[in-house]
Amino acid sequence: MDRMIYDLLYSVPKGADYAVDATNLDPDDIPRARVDGVMNILLHANNEVERFLAARLLTSWGYHEGLIALEKCMSGYEGVEGVFLHRLHGYDDTFRQILLAIISYFSNVADRGDLEKGRTQVYAPLSKIILMASTMPFEIYNVFDFVGREGFLEYVPLLKQHLVSIIDHPEIHRWKINDVIESLLKLDAEFVFSVLEQKGKTIEDFKV
Numbered sequence: 001m002d003r004m005i006y007d008l009l010y011s012v013p014k015g016a017d018y019a020v021d022a023t024n025l026d027p028d029d030i031p032r033a034r035v036d037g038v039m040n041i042l043l044h045a046n047n048e049v050e051r052f053l054a055a056r057l058l059t060s061w062g063y064h065e066g067l068i069a070l071e072k073c074m075s076g077y078e079g080v081e082g083v084f085l086h087r088l089h090g091y092d093d094t095f096r097q098i099l100l101a102i103i104s105y106f107s108n109v110a111d112r113g114d115l116e117k118g119r120t121q122v123y124a125p126l127s128k129i130i131l132m133a134s135t136m137p138f139e140i141y142n143v144f145d146f147v148g149r150e151g152f153l154e155y156v157p158l159l160k161q162h163l164v165s166i167i168d169h170p171e172i173h174r175w176k177i178n179d180v181i182e183s184l185l186k187l188d189a190e191f192v193f194s195v196l197e198q199k200g201k202t203i204e205d206f207k208v
Helices: 003-010 032-044 048-060 064-075 094-111 115-133 141-150 153-166 175-199
Strands: none
Touching (some): 003 032, 032 048, 032 064, 048 064, 064 115, 094 141, 115 153, 141 175
């Protein structure tokens, strides 16, 4: 990756100390020239990982072109598999990074006054990520925060299915089981206790 592409994808301008990385930048700290540069990477880079990183960044900044491209990356996952690894456990964390970008996309679109539009646009990719998290070890606790904060109950059936899918596999999903239990207790406690009873388990069995 050459220096110009690296700076477009990763640099944080002086004075933007609030940002952990470039995905967290406020619109006022993202000049149009940089957006155009990242868009150029997305459209013309020969490197698939660079195109993926550009799609992730544009999505985080609230650009629909990025979200569309990111969904395509999710469909052809083999090309971006392992771009991000969990810093402690070493498993593929790429889908969690995609998840964070999509939630940031929604926030930016909602801040522009298009909440319902953003809500509709993120449903399909977030649904796919929840489904993938039922078989892969990456975490989706940010989804639980998102659903609870925004009150988007359309995700509740997906979260219920997620719990049912992972509850018998603590060797893979570990604390994820407790995370989804805690989330669903606020949304449908009766369902949680029903599943636990069927499995002969209690909430305490999954406490970290």
